[in-house]
Amino acid sequence: MRLHLSKGILGAARSLFTSIRVTLHLSYFVVILLGITLVGTVSFYVSYQSMLERVESASFQIVRQIEKNMDNDFQNKRNLLLAPYYNQEYIDGINAYATMDEQAQFLFRQKIGDLFLKSFNITPIRDFKRFQIYYSSGELLNASDAYKAIAAKDVQNADWFRQTVAKDGRVHFNAPLTSTPAETGEAAYSSSLLIRDFSNPVNFVIVRAEYNDELFRSIGQNDNLSASSRIVILNEHNQQVYSSSERPDTASEPGMLSLINSESGKFWYGTGQEERLVAYTRSDYSNWKVVLVTPKKEIFGPLDQIKTTTLVTALIAFVVTLCISLLFGRSITNPILDLYKTVNRVKRGDFSVRVHVKRSDEIGRIATNFNDMQDELQTLIESKYIYQIKLQQVELAMLYSQINPHFLYNTLDSIKAMADYYKVEDIGDMAQSLADMFRYNTKSKDEVVTLRDELEQIDAYMNIQRTRFEDKLAYELDIEEELYTFAILKMTLQPLVENAVFYGVEQKLGKSTIRITARKEDNHMLLTISDDGVGMSGERLQEIYARLGEPFYMEHLPVAASEGGIGLRNVYARYAIRLGDQFEFQIDSQAGHGTSVTLKLSAENSLTKPQ
Missing domain, CATH: 3.30.450.20 (PAS domain)
Known part of the structure; x- marks a missing residue:
């Protein structure tokens, strides 16, 4: 019960401080409090130090004068002897x-x-x-x-x-x-x-x-000492000869007497309300000491007036601040609250709402800028955003229907070359593979397929490429059995494998291998397409990563393979549009050592597996 009560009080206090009006009022109070505290503290400190220096100096001058008067009197008495x-x-x-x-x-x-x-x-x-x-x-x-x-x-x-x-x-x-x-x-x-x-x-x-x-009694009267101050005369053995006070307490304070051990000096003795300023000097003529003891509370009594004045001033300042905050705080906070309500309506999807600007100060300028931002935002939503969505849809449609012209040109060249040498069987295989690829692109409108479907497409593609490159190109698969039915987007592998052939294998002298692996790690599938081709430099890799990180609406979408293809960027964009944070995309490459592209897909992703 107590725990719930304390949580309720704490929650109410937190909700109270979320109000800008309460925060503004408290800010007034804190500023005034800090100002008055600072001024009062500095004033008190300066007054205290000034009064302390004056009192210490005056006390020392008094004992000096008493010592001189006493020495003069002692010398006169000596002359009579x-x-x-x-x-x-x-x-x-x-x-x-x-x-x-x-x-x-x-x-x-x-x-x-x-x-x-x-x-x-x-x-x-x-x-x-x-x-x-x-x-x-x-x-x-x-x-x-x-x-x-x-x-x-x-x-x-x-x-x-x-x-x-x-x-x-x-x-x-x-x-x-x-x-x-x-x-x-x-x-x-x-x-x-x-x-x-x-x-x-x-x-x-x-x-x-x-x-x-x-003689000693007349000394105290002539120096106009306060009622609580007292003069003490000590002999050369620090024994009390005379005290202007009726309290014989000086002689019974060995702690104080032990500090009176030099030619002259001053010190504070005691604690709290009993603290006293002790000033003393020793007579060279008689070796006696003149001691003046003054209570601290009597020295700094006038400072109590400063304390009282500071407290009264603080109280008046708080009252004035409360009135000012109540009178003017509403005129400051109401426009801010109106702006807050308008922002909430925008948050709920009402982009047509605008703030009514009635002021020309900073708050009014904020409201004006907010309205301008709303106008620009609505324009962007109606034009660029919708336009970019349409472009993405066109790009995806192109991906399903388009075959890289570079690939087609090379394939037809190979068919022509084989026809010249009358290799009829090879021509048939290549033509069959090319037909299978067209069939895969056109037979279904489903965007989501299984990994097995994609691998069949890649088998047809690699048959054509192996015929082109003969012994220069090898193709390997390393797929865990349970992952063949894993759902992926259609045309995921072909653009990546084509990139590996075009940019990695084709530019390398000697034999190359393209390898596709799929393995399960925790609740994810790691799909990797790697080659041992020419690779790329670190600068080029950074450029690719920078391009992948650009917002979609800022990019120039290629419409033909001659402009850079629709490979890495399209695969990445399609998964980013569909899955958001449910996938990871990683490229590893080193010049002369090949390139690997890895997609990490969660088994709980939002892709719908085909039936």
């Missing part, structure tokens, strides 16, 4: 601190503390929180506010302390502040600098200043 170098008294005090008495050390601690208090107050820094001053032994010399006492040994072992010593005069920025007990409050990062006499590497102090994240 260099205050002791502007007064040799502080450098001398650093060198002598270890040998001072307690009172002198106290005074030095107060003095150097006041120096940095004055420096940070004269040049106020908005995100400054506090500072500490440590001696090379880890001893805290001074601090800007209360602090928790830490053992000097612990200070010396702190990572930030060792990193500052290792940088030997270059500022060290440290974050996040989680490794030292003294680091409390709202400080986000610190900068520390080693200060010493360049001639005394043993005695030094380290000044450490702590800051909150106001």
